[in-house]
Amino acid sequence: MRPASLRIPLYCVLWLFSFILLALAIARLNYTLHLPKGDPLNHGADFYDPVVVELLVDSFLAFAFVPFVFNFLDRFLNHKISKAVVEVIALAILWLLWLIGCGIATSIWPNLTFCYNFTTCRVLAAMTAFAWLGWLTICALLVVGFFSVFVKQRDSDLGSSDGMVEWARGVPAGSIP
Structure with a gap:
């Protein structure tokens, strides 16, 4: 299997995990920034978790990066x-x-097993799980990306009898001016 054939499914999975993590982080921020009266969390005072904001930014960057790789990367590179x-x-x-x-x-x-009967705990557990799943997907994409960087396919000279790649054969003797 070629590494390029793994990239598209992995990027689709990363895009999906990023979208889910983005939605979960937004749900968590919405809850903590608009606590209902009488909520025991933080004595009912609105707050936000900095790590939730960080996961929100991470998921947004990955969510935006996937279409950029497929459509726009060639346009911006020399x-x-x-x-x-x-x-x-x-x-x-x-x-x-x-x-x-x-x-x-x-x-x-x-x-968070002690509080699974609360929706907010399930959101936190799902958010952490999808963050790790997205990270594992990025790990797999990095491995495939390293193959693309370090393994280059070069056209061989089909007319030669030894099947060597043109640049590896060297310059024939007597052809140097």
């Missing part, structure tokens, strides 16, 4: 830099941002 290199650099930045968000969210909410 031909000195390969599309695969730019893609791997952007994925590495996303990987780091998602890892930070996932790690902080997991350290704040390591075990």
Whole structure:
């Protein structure tokens, strides 16, 4: 299987996970910024979790990055830099941002089984789970991206009997001026 055939499904999965995480982060922010009267969370005072904002930004960046890779990346690049290199650099930045968000969210909410009967706890658990799933998808995309960067397919000279690639055969003796 070629690495390029893995990219499209992985990017579709990342786009889906980013959308779900975006929706969950918005739901969490909406809840914490508009706490109902008498809510025991934070004594009823509105607040927001910085890690939720960070996951919101991460998911938005990934959600916006996927269409950019397929449609616009060639338009903004000069031909000195390969599309695969730019893609791997952007994925590495996303990987780091998602890892930070996932790690902080997991350290704040390591075990929410005691409150699964509340919707807000289920939102936090789902948000953490989809953050880790998105990070794993970015890991897979990075591996596929590294294959694209380091493994290059070159056309061979079909007319030669030894089947060597044209640039590897070298310059024949006597043809140097």
